[in-house]
Amino acid sequence: MASDKVWTVEDAGVLLKRMGVYGAEDSLAGEEIGDGNLNYVFRLSGKESGRSVIIKKAVPFLRVVGDSWPLTEERASIEAQALEFQARVAPEHVPALYAYSPDDHAIVMEDLSRLKVMRGVLNEGRQFPKFAGHVAHFLAQTLFWSSDRSGHIEDKKRRAAEMTNPELCRITEALIFTDPFYNAQTNRIEGYLGEAVEALWRDSHVLERVFFLKDRFMTAGQALVHGDLHTGSIMVGAEETRVIDPEFAFYGPMGFDIGLLLANLFLNMLGHAARKTSKAHIEYLRRTAQTVWVQFAGEFAALWRETSYDGIFHTSEIERTYLRGVLRDARGYAGCEMIRRTIGLAQVSDLTLIEPEGSRRNAQEAALGAGRDLIKGYETNEDIDSVLAVVDRWMTDIERW
Amino acid sequence: MASDKVWTVEDAGVLLKRMGVYGAEDSLAGEEIGDGNLNYVFRLSGKESGRSVIIKKAVPFLRVVGDSWPLTEERASIEAQALEFQARVAPEHVPALYAYSPDDHAIVMEDLSRLKVMRGVLNEGRQFPKFAGHVAHFLAQTLFWSSDRSGHIEDKKRRAAEMTNPELCRITEALIFTDPFYNAQTNRIEGYLGEAVEALWRDSHVLERVFFLKDRFMTAGQALVHGDLHTGSIMVGAEETRVIDPEFAFYGPMGFDIGLLLANLFLNMLGHAARKTSKAHIEYLRRTAQTVWVQFAGEFAALWRETSYDGIFHTSEIERTYLRGVLRDARGYAGCEMIRRTIGLAQVSDLTLIEPEGSRRNAQEAALGAGRDLIKGYETNEDIDSVLAVVDRWMTDIERW
Numbered sequence: 001m002a003s004d005k006v007w008t009v010e011d012a013g014v015l016l017k018r019m020g021v022y023g024a025e026d027s028l029a030g031e032e033i034g035d036g037n038l039n040y041v042f043r044l045s046g047k048e049s050g051r052s053v054i055i056k057k058a059v060p061f062l063r064v065v066g067d068s069w070p071l072t073e074e075r076a077s078i079e080a081q082a083l084e085f086q087a088r089v090a091p092e093h094v095p096a097l098y099a100y101s102p103d104d105h106a107i108v109m110e111d112l113s114r115l116k117v118m119r120g121v122l123n124e125g126r127q128f129p130k131f132a133g134h135v136a137h138f139l140a141q142t143l144f145w146s147s148d149r150s151g152h153i154e155d156k157k158r159r160a161a162e163m164t165n166p167e168l169c170r171i172t173e174a175l176i177f178t179d180p181f182y183n184a185q186t187n188r189i190e191g192y193l194g195e196a197v198e199a200l201w202r203d204s205h206v207l208e209r210v211f212f213l214k215d216r217f218m219t220a221g222q223a224l225v226h227g228d229l230h231t232g233s234i235m236v237g238a239e240e241t242r243v244i245d246p247e248f249a250f251y252g253p254m255g256f257d258i259g260l261l262l263a264n265l266f267l268n269m270l271g272h273a274a275r276k277t278s279k280a281h282i283e284y285l286r287r288t289a290q291t292v293w294v295q296f297a298g299e300f301a302a303l304w305r306e307t308s309y310d311g312i313f314h315t316s317e318i319e320r321t322y323l324r325g326v327l328r329d330a331r332g333y334a335g336c337e338m339i340r341r342t343i344g345l346a347q348v349s350d351l352t353l354i355e356p357e358g359s360r361r362n363a364q365e366a367a368l369g370a371g372r373d374l375i376k377g378y379e380t381n382e383d384i385d386s387v388l389a390v391v392d393r394w395m396t397d398i399e400r401w
Numbered sequence: 402m403a404s405d406k407v408w409t410v411e412d413a414g415v416l417l418k419r420m421g422v423y424g425a426e427d428s429l430a431g432e433e434i435g436d437g438n439l440n441y442v443f444r445l446s447g448k449e450s451g452r453s454v455i456i457k458k459a460v461p462f463l464r465v466v467g468d469s470w471p472l473t474e475e476r477a478s479i480e481a482q483a484l485e486f487q488a489r490v491a492p493e494h495v496p497a498l499y500a501y502s503p504d505d506h507a508i509v510m511e512d513l514s515r516l517k518v519m520r521g522v523l524n525e526g527r528q529f530p531k532f533a534g535h536v537a538h539f540l541a542q543t544l545f546w547s548s549d550r551s552g553h554i555e556d557k558k559r560r561a562a563e564m565t566n567p568e569l570c571r572i573t574e575a576l577i578f579t580d581p582f583y584n585a586q587t588n589r590i591e592g593y594l595g596e597a598v599e600a601l602w603r604d605s606h607v608l609e610r611v612f613f614l615k616d617r618f619m620t621a622g623q624a625l626v627h628g629d630l631h632t633g634s635i636m637v638g639a640e641e642t643r644v645i646d647p648e649f650a651f652y653g654p655m656g657f658d659i660g661l662l663l664a665n666l667f668l669n670m671l672g673h674a675a676r677k678t679s680k681a682h683i684e685y686l687r688r689t690a691q692t693v694w695v696q697f698a699g700e701f702a703a704l705w706r707e708t709s710y711d712g713i714f715h716t717s718e719i720e721r722t723y724l725r726g727v728l729r730d731a732r733g734y735a736g737c738e739m740i741r742r743t744i745g746l747a748q749v750s751d752l753t754l755i756e757p758e759g760s761r762r763n764a765q766e767a768a769l770g771a772g773r774d775l776i777k778g779y780e781t782n783e784d785i786d787s788v789l790a791v792v793d794r795w796m797t798d799i800e801r802w
Contacts, residue, residue, distance in 0.1 A: 148619050153574070154567040161562040166555040173554070182713045204716060211714040212722070218549050221620045312583045313612040315605060321613070 012042040012055050019099050021053060021108050022046045037064040038075070038247065043111055052113070053098060058105040058247075062171070071167050073105035075247040078165050080107050082246035085159075085224060086138075089145045093138040093243055112242055115235035122231060122268045123349055125281045132288040134241035135234065135261065136295035143254045143296075144303045146224035149322075151309030160221050160251035168227065168248045169218070176340045177214035181207060186345040192361050196368050197343055209375045213332045221251035229257040230337070230348075231264040255329025258296065262330060263337035264348070265289045266391045267367055271350040273398045274363035282395070286388060293330070293384040297323045324382070331381045335374030342367040362401045366394040413443040413456050420500050422454060422509050423447045438465040439476070439648065444512055453512040454499060459648075460506075463572070472568050474506035476648040479566050481508050483650035486560075486625060487539075490546045494539040494644055513643055516636035523632060523669045524750055526682045533689040535642035536635065536662065537696035544655045544697075545704045547625035550723075552710030561622050561652035569628065569649045570619070577741045578615035582608060587746040593762050597769050598744055610776045614733045622652035630658040631738070631749075632665040656730025659697065663731060664738035665749070666690045667792045668768055672751040674799040675764035683796070687789060694731070694785040698724050725783070732782045736775030743768040763802045767795040 005011075013028040022028060026046035033054075034041030040059065045052035058076040062069035080100040087094050095110040121128070144150055146159070179186045182201055189197055200206060226233070227248030235242045269285045272278065301319055308314060341348045342364050351367060354360035373390045381387060406412075414429040423429060427447035434455075435442030441460065446453035459477040463470035481501040488495050496511040522529070545551055547560070580587045583602055590598055601607060627634070628649030636643045670686045673679065702720055709715060742749045743765050752768060755761035774791045782788060 148616070153619070154571065157565050157567040157570070161565040164558050164562040166558040169558070170555065178712075178714075204718065207714060208716070208719050208722065211711070211719050214714075215549070215723075218554070219622045221622055310612070311579075313579075313608060313615075315609070317605065318609050318612050321609065322616075 007040040007042075007057060007059070009042050009044065012040070012057070013044055015057070015101075015104055015106055016044060016053070016055055016108065019101050019104070019106070019108060021055075021099055022049060022051070038062060038071070043113065045111075052111040054095070054109050054111050056107045056109070075165070075168055076100070076105035076107055077102060078163055078168070078249055079245070079247040081159075081163055082224065082226070082249035083107070083109070085146065086142050086243070086246065089141040090138045093134055093241055094246075095242055095244060112235045112244070115237045115240060115242060117232055118234040118236050119231040119264070119268075119349060121236060122265075122285070123271070123353065125272065125278055127281065127284045128236045128238065128241070130239060131234075131236055131241050132291035133295055135243070136292050137299060138241070138243055139257060139261075139292070139296045140299035140303065143223040143225070143257070144300050146251070147222055147254070149300075149304050149309065150307055156251075159224070163224065163250055165227070165248065165250040169250055169252075172227070172248065173214060173218065175345050176336050177210060177217065180336075180340040180344040181210055187343050188345065188347060189343045190361070190364065192357075193343065193364055193368065196365055200339070200368060200372055203372070206372055206375050209332060209378060210336060213329070213336060213375070213378070216253050216329065217256060217333075220253040223251065223254050224249060225252045225254065225257045227252065227256070229260045230341075231261070231268070232348075253329045253333075254326045255331075256333050258293065258326065258330035259333025259335075260337050261292060262289050262387070263334040263341070263371075264350070265292075266334065266370060267338060267341055267348055268350045269391065269395065270363045270366045270370070270398060271354055273395050274354055274359040274366070276359075286391075290384055290388060293327065293387075297327070327384065327387070328378050328381045331374050331387050332378035334387070335371045335376075335378065338367050338371030338374065342371070362398050366398050369397070370394040408441040408443075408458060408460070410443050410445065413441070413458070414445055416458070416502075416505055416507055417445060417454070417456055417509065420502050420505070420507070420509060422456075422500055423450060423452070439463060439472070444514065446512075453514070454509050455496070455512050456507055456509050458505065458507045476566070476569055477501070477506035477508055478503060479564055479569070479650055480646070480648040482560075482564055483625065483627070483647035484508070484510070486547065487543050487644070487647065490542040491539045494535055494642055495647075496643055496645060513636045513645070516638045516641060516643060518633055519635040519637045520632040520665070520669075520750060522637060523666075523686070524672070524754065526673065526679055528682065528685045529637045529639065529642070531640060532635075532637055532642050533692035534696055536644070537693050538700060539642070539644055540658060540662075540693070540697045541700035541704065544624040544626070544658070545701050547652070548623055548655070550701075550705050550710065551708055557652075560625070564625065564651055566628070566649065566651040570651055570653075573628070573649065574615060574619065576746050577737050578611060578618065581737075581741040581745040582611055588744050589746065589748060590744045591762070591765065593758075594744065594765055594769065597766055601740070601769060601773055604773070607773055607776050610733065610779065611737060614730070614737060614776070614779070617654050617730065618657060618734075621654040624652065624655050625650060626653045626655065626658045628653065628657070630661045631742075632662070632669070633749075654727075654730050654734075656727045656732075657734050659694065659727065660731035660734025660736075661738050662693060663690050663788070664735040664742070664772075665751070666693075667735065667771060668739060668742055668749055669751045670792065670796065671764045671767045671771070671799060672755055674796050675755055675760040675767070677760075687792075691785055691789060694728065694788075698728070728785065728788070729779050729782045732775050732788050733779035735788070736772045736777075736779065739768050739772030739775065743772070763799050767799050770798070771795040 009030050026048045028044045030044030033043050040057045058073040061067040062071045083097045099108040226246045233245045410431050427449045429445045431445030434444050441458045459474040462468040463472045484498045500509040627647045634646045666686050
């Protein structure tokens with residue numbers, strides 16, 4: 001099958017039968033459900049079996065750009081390996097992996113139609129009280145057990161080598177850490193933001209910190225990070241939270257996952273503030289961000305103490321300093337994410353859908369400002385309240401505008 | 402050939418002919434020259450060809466300990482890959498690689514009998530004025546071209562994955578970063594050092610810093626480091642300097658190589674001070690340490706500017722901060738190395754051969770003290786003079802004793 005072939009739901013059905021997911025007699029029907037940025041994603045169900053699945057197939061280029069950005073299909077293998085690892089340590093928070101075909105670069109997994117994409121429901125102002133605890137648990141389990149703190153030192157090094165992900169990391173390096181900080185073609189900057197953006201680009205203090213955050217992203221192999229943990233990568237229901245799409249996974253700084261998630265909560269907060277919707281929703285988001293960190297840190301520390309691999313080095317002072325370092329990184333990465341989601345290639349509906357323009361502008365300016373301030377203070381950040389305080393200052397500004 | 406076989410010079414000759422290094426008719430003679438810690442190393446020469454080579458063969462256990470510490474022969478592949486990379490960027494400072502047999506885990510390389518092991522000649526008080534510039538050049542070329550600063554981002558990630566070296570890193574993690582900091586069986590502690598060592602082990606400030614230095618060693622994949630760059634891994638002559646034995650190579654923090662080298666120069670300084678030999682030799686070592694750093698940093702920065710991959714992020718402030726970070730790491734690693742070479746499993750003749758005991762004790766106490774002080778201030782170190790100042794303080798103490 002030629003690699004530049006357009007994939008149809010019928011092709012997906014043929015593949016699913018070949019992979020043994022459905023019997024030859026089952027009649028399949030379905031639809032394409034992916035956003036089409038990177039992969040083909042279909043949902044199919046079998047009439048006879050009554051079974052419904054998701055199949056995700058990688059193609060050898062960045063689909064959103066076309067074949068001018070070639071991309072090997074290795075990312076399917078990364079995603080399968082990441083899902084498998086995550087399922088070992090946090091099975092209740094990832095889709096079940098049903099089958100993986102390395103030859104077809106195709107992954108078949110649980111259909112999560114019962115759940116909603118987190119970003120969408122947050123835009124609607126809906127609240128999911130269990131979300132924070134769930135995602136904190138997912139983060140603690142996946143980051144702890146893939147880190148050196150778990151004591152699986154040689155395993156970790158071998159897995160890190162297998163899961164080297166240069167092509168997808170390159171996308172992050174460009175779109176999060178480079179392009180938004182100069183006049184790159186990929187940016188999409190609203191005219192009214194021109195002055196604020198120019199000021200950002202002239203701020204050498206910011207650029208310096210972004211360089212070192214990028215350098216850490218590229219060199220600090222702390223743990224198996226999801227690598228793209230925004231609210232569009234999380235499916236939620238009242239009782240259930242599942243993290244999807246770990247194709248950007250690699251061994252990187254733990255704070256990257258936490259920072260991206262916090263940033264997307266903050267962007268939603270600013271969006272709601274600018275639209276002057278519900279104060280209660282903003283308060284829910286704020287509490288969610290705080291709980292994600294506090295519960296993550298608590299659970300990570302508890303696992304560390306139980307496992308006690310670090311022997312003489314496991315003191316409460318070291319534990320505190322280590323986790324403070326993770327939060328510092330998270331703050332810095334949250335800042336980068338807020339900026340790139342406001343002026344970079346891949347923006348978020350939390351901001352772009354705000355009407356009228358004046359409110360959108362308020363939210364975007366606050367996102368740029370908060371992003372900048374998160375970056376600036378990241379290396380000396382003490383606690384989660386200091387992170388929230390930065391966002392709060394910009395919330396106050398929006399409310400005044 | 403059974404893996405636990407004792408290797409003889411005759412076996413080495415048979416292998417060299419099978420690898421095509423010598424013709425079938427050449428009559429070979431030679432001797433075992435290795436220290437026997439990890440590998441078999443033989444020097445052989447052919448009567449007819451007149452050619453002389455070194456052959457190094459890995460066996461599947463840590464030879465110094467025996468088959469109770471199994472070690473895969475992968476390290477031969479690591480060494481061959483490291484030598485190949487180093488030869489591309491600094492050919493004048495490594496032995497030429499003549500042949501490598503992955504099946505035999507054997508490397509054949511240039512015979513460097515014309516040169517001397519640096520540690521030995523330093524113990525004799527000999528000076529090599531070109532050494533500092535040579536080794537600075539070796540460090541700048543190998544560390545720059547294997548780092549992200551060179552712009553070879555995807556290559557670097559793939560090479561880092563191929564050169565994952567968990568087994569040899571485990572030795573470093575134990576012998577440099579763990580065992581010397583508690584009462585581990587591997588330590589060899591002179592009775593008269595007992596009190597000083599106990600005080601070190603109680604110093605939670607030191608332990609905390611060692612933990613984070615170890616964590617950086619395990620996670621900071623900055624560049625392809627040699628991994629064991631002490632003065633016993635360097636061969637010198639008046640006009641020539643060659644770095645050997647890169648089997649510990651992996652992608653780690655640049656400061657690790659620099660720190661180990663500095664530490665071994667410092668240990669030699671303290672040894673000479675305690676023996677009250679030549680002040681001029683101490684001054685030579687001090688200048689050498691300073692020059693290694695200054696020339697390394699200058700050459701690294703020049704390569705960075707010429708290559709200019711980092712675009713908007715390449716400012717003089719970022720350059721300064723980046724290199725200061727490398728030096729901070731180097732200082733911390735130098736401190737760990739000084740301590741482990743004084744009380745750990747693998748000690749150095751710079752100290753152990755000092756007679757009488759009173760002088761040896763002076764040098765060892767100073768090495769412990771300087772190691773501790775280097776570790777303590779490493780995260781805020783500003784420049785090479787601050788590093789030297791720590792050692793100078795202990796030199797003064799020795800001279801007073």
